[in-house]
Amino acid sequence: MSAHMKHILLVVAVVLGTSTAALHAQAPAAGAKVEINQTCPISGAPVDPAITGVYEGKTYAFSTEPNRKKWMADRESSLYHKLGGKPAIDAAVERFYVKVLADNRIKHFFEDINMGAQRRKQKAFLSAAFGGPEPWKGKDLRTAHKNLDGLNETHFNAVAENLQQTLEELKVPQELVKQAMAIAASTKDAVLNRPKK
Numbered sequence: 389m390s391a392h393m394k395h396i397l398l399v400v401a402v403v404l405g406t407s408t409a410a411l412h413a414q415a416p417a418a419g420a421k422v423e424i425n426q427t428c429p430i431s432g433a434p435v436d437p438a439i440t441g442v443y444e445g446k447t448y449a450f451s452t453e454p455n456r457k458k459w460m461a462d463r464e465s466s467l468y469h470k471l472g473g474k475p476a477i478d479a480a481v482e483r484f485y486v487k488v489l490a491d492n493r494i495k496h497f498f499e500d501i502n503m504g505a506q507r508r509k510q511k512a513f514l515s516a517a518f519g520g521p522e523p524w525k526g527k528d529l530r531t532a533h534k535n536l537d538g539l540n541e542t543h544f545n546a547v548a549e550n551l552q553q554t555l556e557e558l559k560v561p562q563e564l565v566k567q568a569m570a571i572a573a574s575t576k577d578a579v580l581n582r583p584k585k
């Protein structure tokens with residue numbers, strides 16, 4: 389082999405070697421970025437990283453195959469899913485707060501509130517309440533509303549009315565509107581800080 393050929397081969401080897409090393413170096417870093425849940429959302433037990441399912445583009449891990457199946461089936465039969473998942477809930481909450489902030493019965497409650505954060509929290513809360521994939525990690529509703537001076541049932545009903553109108557304007561089928569409103573109604577005692585039944 390000529391010295392020239394040897395040189396070319398060496399260059400090829402170095403280039404290949406380098407790129408392979410680069411790929412190997414990237415793999416764990418890319419893998420490390422994907423945060424997979426450590427506890428099973430069904431059982432609370434440690435997950436088996438080989439048992440996974442994907443929902444709305446995110447990977448979730450489970451402790452057993454039956455738990456994976458149950459969780460995936462629960463997602464697909466949820467009100468959240470039937471309403472159209474994340475984009476639908478996000479759009480509904482945006483529209484809902486336009487109404488709330490224009491409603492003279494209740495808008496004063498939101499005067500000093502950071503509405504960007506409020507919209508984000510409400511999207512997360514309703515998503516969880518409607519059976520979305522992520523649990524609600526914010527305050528419980530009793531704590532969240534306990535400092536709202538004079539909050540009463542009329543205010544609660546006004547909020548519920550705005551939610552219902554939002555869903556109806558978005559052409560959500562009546563049966564699903566009913567289910568959503570039943571879930572909203574189930575929060576009433578907590579929001580109004582009434583004694584637990």
Ligand code: HEM
Nearest residue numbers: 494497498501509510513526527532543544547572575579
């Ligand atoms: C269906 C009923 C309701 C639901 C599901 C709901 C949900 C929520 C959620 C998830 C938060 C954020 C909690 C957190 O910070 O982690 C919140 C805060 C708040 N809610 Fe409600 N809410 C309801 C009814 C009402 C009503 C009737 C009013 C007043 C008219 C109201 C006014 C507020 C205000 C002002 C805050 C912000 C409190 C603060 O940041 O200090 N909510 N609500």
